[in-house]
Amino acid sequence: MPGGEYFHRVDTAKYNQMPPAVKRLFTNSAGLAICFTTNSPVIKAKWTVTNSGRMGNMTGIAQKGLDLYIKRDGKWQFAGVGSPSGVSSEGVLVNNMGTEEKECLLYLPLYDELKSLEIGTTSDSYIRAGQNPFKNKIVIYGSSILQGASASRPGMAYSSRLSRSSGYNFINLGLSGNGKMEKEVADMVADIDADAFILDCIPNPSPTEITERAAEFVMTLRSKHPDTPIIVIQTLIREKGNFDQKVKKWVKQQNEAIARQIEILRKNDVKNLYFIKEDHFLGTDHEGSTDGVHPNDLGFDRMLQKYKPHLSKILKVKFDKE
Amino acid sequence: MPGGEYFHRVDTAKYNQMPPAVKRLFTNSAGLAICFTTNSPVIKAKWTVTNSGRMGNMTGIAQKGLDLYIKRDGKWQFAGVGSPSGVSSEGVLVNNMGTEEKECLLYLPLYDELKSLEIGTTSDSYIRAGQNPFKNKIVIYGSSILQGASASRPGMAYSSRLSRSSGYNFINLGLSGNGKMEKEVADMVADIDADAFILDCIPNPSPTEITERAAEFVMTLRSKHPDTPIIVIQTLIREKGNFDQKVKKWVKQQNEAIARQIEILRKNDVKNLYFIKEDHFLGTDHEGSTDGVHPNDLGFDRMLQKYKPHLSKILKVKFDKE
Numbered sequence: 001m002p003g004g005e006y007f008h009r010v011d012t013a014k015y016n017q018m019p020p021a022v023k024r025l026f027t028n029s030a031g032l033a034i035c036f037t038t039n040s041p042v043i044k045a046k047w048t049v050t051n052s053g054r055m056g057n058m059t060g061i062a063q064k065g066l067d068l069y070i071k072r073d074g075k076w077q078f079a080g081v082g083s084p085s086g087v088s089s090e091g092v093l094v095n096n097m098g099t100e101e102k103e104c105l106l107y108l109p110l111y112d113e114l115k116s117l118e119i120g121t122t123s124d125s126y127i128r129a130g131q132n133p134f135k136n137k138i139v140i141y142g143s144s145i146l147q148g149a150s151a152s153r154p155g156m157a158y159s160s161r162l163s164r165s166s167g168y169n170f171i172n173l174g175l176s177g178n179g180k181m182e183k184e185v186a187d188m189v190a191d192i193d194a195d196a197f198i199l200d201c202i203p204n205p206s207p208t209e210i211t212e213r214a215a216e217f218v219m220t221l222r223s224k225h226p227d228t229p230i231i232v233i234q235t236l237i238r239e240k241g242n243f244d245q246k247v248k249k250w251v252k253q254q255n256e257a258i259a260r261q262i263e264i265l266r267k268n269d270v271k272n273l274y275f276i277k278e279d280h281f282l283g284t285d286h287e288g289s290t291d292g293v294h295p296n297d298l299g300f301d302r303m304l305q306k307y308k309p310h311l312s313k314i315l316k317v318k319f320d321k322e
Numbered sequence: 323m324p325g326g327e328y329f330h331r332v333d334t335a336k337y338n339q340m341p342p343a344v345k346r347l348f349t350n351s352a353g354l355a356i357c358f359t360t361n362s363p364v365i366k367a368k369w370t371v372t373n374s375g376r377m378g379n380m381t382g383i384a385q386k387g388l389d390l391y392i393k394r395d396g397k398w399q400f401a402g403v404g405s406p407s408g409v410s411s412e413g414v415l416v417n418n419m420g421t422e423e424k425e426c427l428l429y430l431p432l433y434d435e436l437k438s439l440e441i442g443t444t445s446d447s448y449i450r451a452g453q454n455p456f457k458n459k460i461v462i463y464g465s466s467i468l469q470g471a472s473a474s475r476p477g478m479a480y481s482s483r484l485s486r487s488s489g490y491n492f493i494n495l496g497l498s499g500n501g502k503m504e505k506e507v508a509d510m511v512a513d514i515d516a517d518a519f520i521l522d523c524i525p526n527p528s529p530t531e532i533t534e535r536a537a538e539f540v541m542t543l544r545s546k547h548p549d550t551p552i553i554v555i556q557t558l559i560r561e562k563g564n565f566d567q568k569v570k571k572w573v574k575q576q577n578e579a580i581a582r583q584i585e586i587l588r589k590n591d592v593k594n595l596y597f598i599k600e601d602h603f604l605g606t607d608h609e610g611s612t613d614g615v616h617p618n619d620l621g622f623d624r625m626l627q628k629y630k631p632h633l634s635k636i637l638k639v640k641f642d643k644e
Binding site: 054055056057058059060061065070072077078079080081083084085094095096097098102150152153156161239240242243244245246247285286287288289290291292296297298299300301 | 376377378379380381382383387392394399400401402403405406407416417418419420424472474475478483561562564565566567568569608609610611612613614618619620621622623642
């Protein structure tokens with residue numbers, strides 16, 4: 001979206017009716033990336049974030065750091081990271097390259113507000129603003145899992161992996177603990193000129209909130225986007241529920257509640273509405289999570305192997321193989 | 323090993339000739355786990371670590387936290403984690419279970435010294451010391467990658483994954499940045515009554531150090547263990563070297579240096595010496611690392627898919643499929 005603070009995902013002054021926690025989380029730069037080209041053999045960065053504490057289930061690099069990709073043979077390839085040292089950090093992202101022109105994509109912190117960013121190159125090289133390399137707008141609205149917990153670095157958030165592997169712009173509207181489908185958030189999402197909407201928020205609302213809000217959220221999007229595909233995804237099974245019977249039951253109730261709402265919407269003849277059912281998204285060995293709730297990179301990889309065939313079929317998008 | 327501080331991997335007073343950095347790292351509880359049985363429906367923990375700073379490429383749970391598995395149908399299954407809140411932490415690892423007897427395995431912090439640990443159960447339940455559930459002793463000597471960077475939680479260190487998936491005791495002698503094959507460390511490793519030795523330390527020594535030390539390290543083990551399998555593994559390719567030509571060259575030189583030493587040892591008729599060559603250990607999409615050096619859980623998973631067929635054949639060990 002145009003407007004608002006530069007590294008915020010949403011102009012929260014414009015959408016100031018959204019809940020305070022949602023507005024705060026939209027100041028986190030999850031999914032945002034800076035595009036530039038340079039012929040410098042070294043790329044450095046200086047950046048500033050807030051003084052928020054380190055999270056237990058995230059690396060510093062993922063929470064407050066940077067993640068650089070460079071295009072090679074038409075594909076985005078990992079080049080290096082910036083590991084944070086506090087509020088202000090400075091570091092070499094990649095060194096000892098040639099002086100050929102490089103197209104760069106620099107992912108920003110997943111779980112912090114980026115206050116400033118400087119990119120450093122050698123004094124005899126050029127650096128130029130790049131263009132958004134991804135086409136269309138596929139908006140994903142979701143939970144902490146979408147925001148990036150617990151990817152190991154910013155570029156491993158699943159929306160960003162989908163973008164790199166398809167060339168389409170999967171937009172990260174993940175809201176840690178707060179993807180609860182409030183009316184004011186639905187109104188904001190509906191304002192986006194999107195080619196598709198994916199709702200992957202079911203981990204956050206209670207079964208009752210799902211029953212009360214899901215149909216209205218979908219219909220708010222539908223009223224402004226009569227033909228745009230809307231894809232709703234059930235929540236992954238929480239590995240905490242392997243032994244915790246309450247957690248297991250809660251997740252089951254969330255998934256039953258959203259299934260019922262989809263059924264009602266379909267009976268009401270809502271078209272272009274798709275539903276992806278939980279299907280061992282994290283695999284079957286129970287090793288795919290960092291903390292029993294959030295996927296680790298292994299879990300995300302398995303989840304994407306489940307998501308991609310659906311997304312490919314619905315959106316007519318082709319994804320790279322590994 | 324018997325003796326020494328309870329949560330240290332090695333009795334560093336006994337082996338006080340080892341380099342200071344090595345001794346310090348052996349105080350980290352990487353790979354250690356506590357076995358117990360209880361019928362409590364809730365398991366809590368109170369634990370204390372040092373005031374060392376949070377690492378950029380590790381989660382708090384992996385660096386300073388706890389990771390609980392419970393046996394189900396003969397397999398160890400993830401149950402819950404303890405996320406650290408500072409030097410002293412307290413938390414519920416798992417809740418809302420039944421009152422049946424549970425066999426538990428609690429992994430300790432990968433990158434810190436555990437100073438104290440208390441396990442909490444309900445007052446009307448029992449808790450009993452368990453027995454080491456893993457047979458034999460397969461000692462792995464290695465780098466930060468073995469110590470557990472950048473697994474998402476303690477139980478995801480690769481030695482621990484090998485143990486759970488085979489029933490054999492893969493012992494973690496990973497030394498962050500310090501698996502450099504010094505003579506004094508070789509002497510200590512040779513003292514272990516092991517059924518096999520795996521040397522996965524090649525990321526740490528320089529090519530020159532490999533040339534100077536590898537053959538002697540192997541022969542120190544061989545002199546005390548005439549027939550025990552010794553397996554040497556090349557270093558994985560550093561993803562940092564995708565664009566950094568110096569890093570790429572350095573890793574190539576390390577792998578060439580160890581290959582030459584293995585050749586010399588074989589010419590000298592050293593038996594039961596095995597060599598596993600780098601073979602895209604982290605896959606081919608360059609997404610398997612957290613920071614360009616250390617695997618994320620996706621990278622570890624791919625690495626184990628490469629390691630297992632070799633280890634299975636050499637050690638006659640059977641691993642579970644995913």
